[in-house]
Amino acid sequence: MDYVLLVEQFLNGFQLGIILFLMAAGLTLVFGIMDLVNLAHGSLFMIGAFVGGTLVIVTDSFLLGFLLMIPAMLVIGIAVELVALRTLYPRDHLDHVLATFGLILFFNEATRLTWGPEGLIVPLPAFLDGSVAIGLGITYPVYRLVIIALGLAVAFGLWVLVARTRIGMLIRAGASNRTMAGALGVNIPVLFSIVFGIGAVLAGVAGLIITPITQAAIGMGEDVLILAFVVIVIGGIGSIRGAFIAAILTGVIDTMGRSFLDVFLLLFLPENAAESAGPALSSMLIYVLMAAILFFRPQGLFPPRGAG
Amino acid sequence: MTALRNPANAFTAIVLVLFAIVPFAAPAIGEPFYVIVFARIMVWAIAAVSLNLIMGYGGLISFGHAVYLGIGGYTVGILAFHGINSAWVQWPVAIGLCAAISAVFGAISLRTRGVYFIMITLALAQMIFFLSVSAEYYGSDDGLNIFQRSDFGVPGFSLEDNLTMYYTILALLLGCVFVSWRLVNSRFGAVIRAAKSNNTRVLAVGVSTFRYRLTAFVFAGVMCGIAGLLQANLERFVSPDMMNWPRSGELIFMVVLGGMSTLFGPVTGAFVFLMLSEILAGITIHWHIIFGPFLVLVVLFARGGIAGLLSPRSARE
Amino acid sequence: MNSAPHTRGDIALSVDRLRKAFGGLTATDDLSLEVARGEIHAVIGPNGAGKTTLVNLLSGLTRPDAGRVLFAGRDITRLAAPARVRAGLARSFQITSVFRDFTALENIMLPVQARQGHSFRFWRPIAGDGSLRGPAMEILARVGLAGRADIVAGNLAHGEQRQLEIAVALATAPAFLLLDEPIAGMGLEESQGMVALLQALKGDFTMLLIEHDMDAVFALADRITVLVYGKAIATGTPEQIRNDPAVQAAYLGEEARDMAGEGA
Numbered sequence: 001m002d003y004v005l006l007v008e009q010f011l012n013g014f015q016l017g018i019i020l021f022l023m024a025a026g027l028t029l030v031f032g033i034m035d036l037v038n039l040a041h042g043s044l045f046m047i048g049a050f051v052g053g054t055l056v057i058v059t060d061s062f063l064l065g066f067l068l069m070i071p072a073m074l075v076i077g078i079a080v081e082l083v084a085l086r087t088l089y090p091r092d093h094l095d096h097v098l099a100t101f102g103l104i105l106f107f108n109e110a111t112r113l114t115w116g117p118e119g120l121i122v123p124l125p126a127f128l129d130g131s132v133a134i135g136l137g138i139t140y141p142v143y144r145l146v147i148i149a150l151g152l153a154v155a156f157g158l159w160v161l162v163a164r165t166r167i168g169m170l171i172r173a174g175a176s177n178r179t180m181a182g183a184l185g186v187n188i189p190v191l192f193s194i195v196f197g198i199g200a201v202l203a204g205v206a207g208l209i210i211t212p213i214t215q216a217a218i219g220m221g222e223d224v225l226i227l228a229f230v231v232i233v234i235g236g237i238g239s240i241r242g243a244f245i246a247a248i249l250t251g252v253i254d255t256m257g258r259s260f261l262d263v264f265l266l267l268f269l270p271e272n273a274a275e276s277a278g279p280a281l282s283s284m285l286i287y288v289l290m291a292a293i294l295f296f297r298p299q300g301l302f303p304p305r306g307a308g
Numbered sequence: 309m310t311a312l313r314n315p316a317n318a319f320t321a322i323v324l325v326l327f328a329i330v331p332f333a334a335p336a337i338g339e340p341f342y343v344i345v346f347a348r349i350m351v352w353a354i355a356a357v358s359l360n361l362i363m364g365y366g367g368l369i370s371f372g373h374a375v376y377l378g379i380g381g382y383t384v385g386i387l388a389f390h391g392i393n394s395a396w397v398q399w400p401v402a403i404g405l406c407a408a409i410s411a412v413f414g415a416i417s418l419r420t421r422g423v424y425f426i427m428i429t430l431a432l433a434q435m436i437f438f439l440s441v442s443a444e445y446y447g448s449d450d451g452l453n454i455f456q457r458s459d460f461g462v463p464g465f466s467l468e469d470n471l472t473m474y475y476t477i478l479a480l481l482l483g484c485v486f487v488s489w490r491l492v493n494s495r496f497g498a499v500i501r502a503a504k505s506n507n508t509r510v511l512a513v514g515v516s517t518f519r520y521r522l523t524a525f526v527f528a529g530v531m532c533g534i535a536g537l538l539q540a541n542l543e544r545f546v547s548p549d550m551m552n553w554p555r556s557g558e559l560i561f562m563v564v565l566g567g568m569s570t571l572f573g574p575v576t577g578a579f580v581f582l583m584l585s586e587i588l589a590g591i592t593i594h595w596h597i598i599f600g601p602f603l604v605l606v607v608l609f610a611r612g613g614i615a616g617l618l619s620p621r622s623a624r625e
Numbered sequence: 626m627n628s629a630p631h632t633r634g635d636i637a638l639s640v641d642r643l644r645k646a647f648g649g650l651t652a653t654d655d656l657s658l659e660v661a662r663g664e665i666h667a668v669i670g671p672n673g674a675g676k677t678t679l680v681n682l683l684s685g686l687t688r689p690d691a692g693r694v695l696f697a698g699r700d701i702t703r704l705a706a707p708a709r710v711r712a713g714l715a716r717s718f719q720i721t722s723v724f725r726d727f728t729a730l731e732n733i734m735l736p737v738q739a740r741q742g743h744s745f746r747f748w749r750p751i752a753g754d755g756s757l758r759g760p761a762m763e764i765l766a767r768v769g770l771a772g773r774a775d776i777v778a779g780n781l782a783h784g785e786q787r788q789l790e791i792a793v794a795l796a797t798a799p800a801f802l803l804l805d806e807p808i809a810g811m812g813l814e815e816s817q818g819m820v821a822l823l824q825a826l827k828g829d830f831t832m833l834l835i836e837h838d839m840d841a842v843f844a845l846a847d848r849i850t851v852l853v854y855g856k857a858i859a860t861g862t863p864e865q866i867r868n869d870p871a872v873q874a875a876y877l878g879e880e881a882r883d884m885a886g887e888g889a
Binding site: 031035037039084087088091093094095097098099101102103104105106107108109110112113222226229230232233237276279280282283284287288290291294295298299300 | 371420435443444553554600
């Protein structure tokens, strides 16, 4: 097997894992702290791509557009929380699913009305275009390396925020015991808004940084959302650490599976069978992984503390 | 006829009468297009009735129920693709596959609760969706055309005849409603309903709820599979889109819109949901921008669905 | 242990060094306990003593970390909750947990159908099923709810819901009743009714009674175990417990402190 391809695909998988982590981190906090099933998190990913992409194009600078996108997503996230989601907290999960499903329809259509059905192509910044040698005779696109670095930086930042700051302490208290957090004198509505805003920014970052590779498209958040669900189920609801490990695991296994499963199957199957079964099976791989993990650990790898 | 004084029942009766007369009434008023619209509504109604079994009566929020539409439909599509058109092969295979897959998916997802259950049913359904997308041999995203509908080999009864197709769907819809009525009121149904109300308490009276829930999950999967094979026959076409996750969301909405855990709620829910889509889509291509917030408003203000809105206040409490 | 010795055949339920911790909190701490056949054995203790945890451990809803539970001589430690019920060990809940949208009668029909075997019966409506209604009505009559059979449980008065709670447990045809604070939240008259009901059931069932209401405990119990922080600090007859200095120090002291805390 070609080790260059192997390393490349591993890095691609890692980069997908980073995107998934940015999505799953916000989702898992919202699940864990607010007990809110938010299907519209994928819409925030899409909005980040379109709003951020537009800012990049208008300012003619990827960096400036990216930096402006962050407060924009914070405002959008908090607005969504205030207008649509706040009333849902006391409701049951079914209401969450239904209402946020309605929001997806709305956001997709609003995006189509604003930007047209074709989507938005966001140019790769010139200084990040091209590839760089990373040793062992392998060259790898600079931009993808930047995504990985940025993701790791965000993961580290989140860890510092949650583990080392006062607001992080409140978030952790809220995740494990809402009543107790209330008793500690935490302003729960403000905390929820902040957490939702952070989640929206993370989703927006993920959405924007992926667009130069793909492009901004209507409904782009939905496939990512479902993968993020898989990540959260594997990692355990409410756990940032679980989300990170599960996201990388999911990204790498999915990507490597798609590249190498048919080669692997050739060891057992005739060529035409392997070639047709490979793509089909590889698209199922992470779900099989999820089912297997759930079978042994119904609450994921890092179950929330205090939950039975 | 006193039951019809209740507006919800009267509405159900109107919908059922419409189902019965549309093949004759629609052409008569110069709108023959509505025959296919109503046939579609009835197919979705069967799927919604099946979801109501586990979600309405059992409290199990499956967010991947449309996958059985896909499995039922693709069974017909793939067998037809290979030249096997006999209904006596297609239908049992479709039902058997739905039973087997819902048993496996149920066994995995019923080990979990709450949010996990919602996400896992969704993810497992998407697994089959992506499988169908990656199946290039069977058309991937483009799906499969079905050139001949299921053949029962009975003289005088052919689904190729649109009227026969239509009334077969109606008969199966009424059959599914009847079956769900019997199930819900049987001993089995009592366990399922009790487990929705208080699962721990059911355990504490000596019943292991898992097996009963799993059985209900399989029943619902099979019933939805029947809707899927009907849809494939009706449209003469299957594609991954029929089991993509928005379809599962729409199914949930139909059930809630009509009124959860009411016998005919899913039927009226499917009717209102699809008629409203049809009407809004006729007004603007951007109809989702109205429909999305409408769904949010239904959740916030009309959680009892049509049955709740139309019932006399006393009956609601 | 200062209780009277029993021969092995007399023991309905035997708890042997049972242990359960939640995180750092040990809710059940090497607890040993024996309940003789036919007696009402009360477990009392201040809030947080681990009484409900004990009921959950005995009914199989919670798994112990260590220790054994013997029921009629059989080790049921690893048995799941439904299997324990089928073996004859039924429970009631401290927080009323009847099926709120079922009628009183339907609440009883479910355990009746459960004890008649599996419920994979898909076709026949239960509504007209005399083999369910008959036994269920008898049980409702036994707890004094015969006239309320068709009322939806959620609409029953609090005291009636507590009676129904007992009736659901009775309907499983148990030999042994685990009663978790049956009198909780009741007014004086209702609680007298409940004491009379339990008095009437005495003899037909062995009971482990968790209760806060000391008047009820001393009226009903043959023996009492005092639980403090998951440990049994004393077991004996009501008379022995009343005069036990350790109980007075630990338990009554706690009560006094509790009261002071509530007053503050």
